[in-house]
Amino acid sequence: MQTWLFLALIMLIAYLGKNMSLMIATGFVMLVKLLPFADKLFDFIHAKEINWGVIIITIAVLVPIATGEIGFKDLLAAFRSPAGWIAVLCGVLVAVLSRNGVNLLASSPQVTVALVLGTIMGVVFLKGVAAGPVIAAGITYCIISAFNLNF
Numbered sequence: 001m002q003t004w005l006f007l008a009l010i011m012l013i014a015y016l017g018k019n020m021s022l023m024i025a026t027g028f029v030m031l032v033k034l035l036p037f038a039d040k041l042f043d044f045i046h047a048k049e050i051n052w053g054v055i056i057i058t059i060a061v062l063v064p065i066a067t068g069e070i071g072f073k074d075l076l077a078a079f080r081s082p083a084g085w086i087a088v089l090c091g092v093l094v095a096v097l098s099r100n101g102v103n104l105l106a107s108s109p110q111v112t113v114a115l116v117l118g119t120i121m122g123v124v125f126l127k128g129v130a131a132g133p134v135i136a137a138g139i140t141y142c143i144i145s146a147f148n149l150n151f
Contacts, residue, residue: 003033010120017124025130097138104141111140 007030014022032038032045045052064070078084104111115136122128143149 004030007033013120013124019123021130022120022123094135094138097135097142099138100141101135101137101139104137104144111137115140 007026011023011026011030014020014026032041035041078087105115118136119128119130123130
């Protein structure tokens with residue numbers, strides 16, 4: 001019953017914050033939870049969640065290339081400006097942070113609760129986008145490592 005209440009609270013927060021992405025995600029999880037084989041399906045999803053998320057985000061990034069909206073001239077133009085170089089460096093930084101984030105999530109699953117809460121707060125109250133839990137975990141890893149903290 002506690003899980004239903006928790007999910008209902010998230011749904012209410014998403015509704016009050018008018019965040020359709022969070023409402024859809026929560027609704028999907030609630031619907032799956034109703035299925036008789038939900039535990040096995042959740043185990044399967046949980047085992048692959050990070051990879052699937054990365055794949056979906058990568059597909060979204062590649063679509064403009066596939067449609068011709070972005071081409072080689074855009075790639076070359078990016079290297080002609082300081083902003084382009086900053087974007088490349090930030091891409092590298094995010095990839096490294098995400099690697100550390102995945103490792104932190106694997107070794108300290110309890111951090112997930114805090115990251116989920118922070119993500120929900122950022123999405124609902126600050127109109128953010130829930131695209132960065134792995135990056136948030138990577139940043140968390142860097143900070144707890146710098147201060148020699150642990151969970």
